[in-house]
Amino acid sequence: METTKVLVEEDIVIVGAGIAGLTTALGLHRSGTTSLITGPQTSTISFKEQGKNEIRCVRRHIMLEALASELSSDTIKYLSKVVAIEETGFFKILHLSDGTTIKTKVLIGCDGVNSVVAKWLGFKESAFTRRCEIRGCAEYKNNHGFEPKFMQFFGDGFRAGVIPTDEKGIYWFFTWNPTSEDKDLEHNPAKLKHFALDKLEKIPSDVRSIIENTEVDNFFLSRPRYRHPWELLFGNISKGNVCVAGDAFHPMMPDIGQGGCSALEDGVVLARCLGR
Numbered sequence: 001m002e003t004t005k006v007l008v009e010e011d012i013v014i015v016g017a018g019i020a021g022l023t024t025a026l027g028l029h030r031s032g033t034t035s036l037i038t039g040p041q042t043s044t045i046s047f048k049e050q051g052k053n054e055i056r057c058v059r060r061h062i063m064l065e066a067l068a069s070e071l072s073s074d075t076i077k078y079l080s081k082v083v084a085i086e087e088t089g090f091f092k093i094l095h096l097s098d099g100t101t102i103k104t105k106v107l108i109g110c111d112g113v114n115s116v117v118a119k120w121l122g123f124k125e126s127a128f129t130r131r132c133e134i135r136g137c138a139e140y141k142n143n144h145g146f147e148p149k150f151m152q153f154f155g156d157g158f159r160a161g162v163i164p165t166d167e168k169g170i171y172w173f174f175t176w177n178p179t180s181e182d183k184d185l186e187h188n189p190a191k192l193k194h195f196a197l198d199k200l201e202k203i204p205s206d207v208r209s210i211i212e213n214t215e216v217d218n219f220f221l222s223r224p225r226y227r228h229p230w231e232l233l234f235g236n237i238s239k240g241n242v243c244v245a246g247d248a249f250h251p252m253m254p255d256i257g258q259g260g261c262s263a264l265e266d267g268v269v270l271a272r273c274l275g276r
Contacts, residue, residue: 012274013094013104015117017076019060020246020263021110022067025075027271057150057163057171059137060260082111085120092242107242108270110263113225115248121236123244126225126251132182133222133254134196135173138214143167146206153203160200162207170210173254174200175224189219224253245270 012028014021068076077100084095085107094102109117113126138144150163158176165171174196185191196211196219227235227250237243245266252259 007101007103009103011104012106012108013092013102014108014110015082015094016109016111016115016246016248017064017068017078018110018112018246018263019063019067019260020248020266021108022064022071022076023264023267024108024110024245024270025267026067026070027268028274029071029075031271031275057165058260059165059169059171063260082116085116090241105241106274109242109244109248110246110267112247113251115244117242118244118248121239121242121244123227123235124231126227129224129226129253130177131175131224131253132178132185133173133175133224134192135171135220135222135254136211136214136218137165138170138172138210138218140168140170140213144170144210146170151207153200153207155199155202158199160203162210172210172214174211175253186221189216192219192221222254225251226253227251243270 014025079098080100081097082094083097086093086095088103091103091105092107094104094107096102107117109115109121111117115123119125144164144167146162146164148164150161153160153162158174160172160174162170162172176199182195185195193211193214193216197208200208200211232250237249246263247259249266250262252262
């Protein structure tokens with residue numbers, strides 16, 4: 001059975017609908033660019049400086065939903081992985097897994113740590129750190145009673161942090177240097193919970209209760225990745241009409257809480273530049 005190829009032409013294609021990708025798309029729409037599908041020009045919004053810096057914990061899926069809701073429904077094409085990129089003169093041709101072919105004047109890679117666009121630019125695969133991280137979110141039926149403060153804890157070979165997301169939710173993380181004995185944790189959320197509680201037995205009981213109250217299904221293990229600084233300084237961040245942003249450009253350790261912020265900044269700066 002042959003796959004039918006569909007050719008689509010666009011001025012700008014953003015690969016990846018994460019924080020960086022959606023922010024860039026929304027910034028471009030608000031700066032006065034026009035959708036090639038729907039036609040009408042979008043509105044512009046001015047931002048005023050607040051004069052103060054804030055620390056806030058925002059749930060990723062809520063942020064993504066908020067950004068996506070400001071875009072027209074036909075802006076985002078889901079479940080369409082880019083499998084190949086080729087050049088034809090000034091244009092770039094994207095081949096998608098569903099058989100669609102997209103011809104674009106500008107290509108922006110916001111497709112995460114395994115970015116196809118970054119690989120096309122010549123970036124090496126992002127490197128794994130020596131640490132692992134367990135993170136989760138405790139959901140309470142009533143007010144959890146914790147103040148809106150970010151609490152950090154340091155111990156023998158580990159670092160942990162706790163911050164409320166709202167009156168009924170609390171996000172937490174625990175990062176440590178794993179040993180060969182920790183291999184069986186990855187696919188066993190129950191063991192992850194037991195492991196975290198065991199390592200954090202000396203933290204205040206009210207904070208420990210947050211992890212105890214976290215459902216097993218809300219435990220996640222990851223191996224953080226990053227790029228070496230010299231790759232960012234001397235690598236091909238952009239090449240002609242192709243560039244990368246967000247985790248595709250500079251993946252960060254999640255426990256420093258800057259990955260999403262930097263992705264937002266990337267999108268705003270890119271939208272300003274392209275909007276001109």
